[in-house]
Amino acid sequence: MITEAQLLADIALVSEIILEHGEKYAPLLDRLEQELEARRRDDPINRARRHLQQLDRRDSSTQGAV
Template identity: 85%
Template sequence: MITEAQLLADIVLISEIILEHGEKYAPLLDRLEQELAKRLKDSPVSRARRHLARSLPSQSSS
């Protein structure tokens, strides 16, 4: 499995290639960015907790 660090390094590399050789390599950048976004996405449990926390009334004191 490719690590997050390797994905970031690959994104840097393909970015340099795009600047040097053109947009024909853009689909590679798109794919790498999608994979990175998937890895950075919160777990369903974390997202559920965040939704519930937002829906609860504020507990601030007056």
């Protein structure tokens, strides 16, 4: 199985290829980004962290309100 770190490395490589050789390689970047997002979205630990961060931000923004 490909790790998230490998996906990020692949995204960096494909990004360099696109800058060097053009947009014809953009579908590779699209696919890698979709895979990365799917993994991040589906990981319950990351989702739980995101929910708590959003809650913390809301609480911080309302603490100064009178």
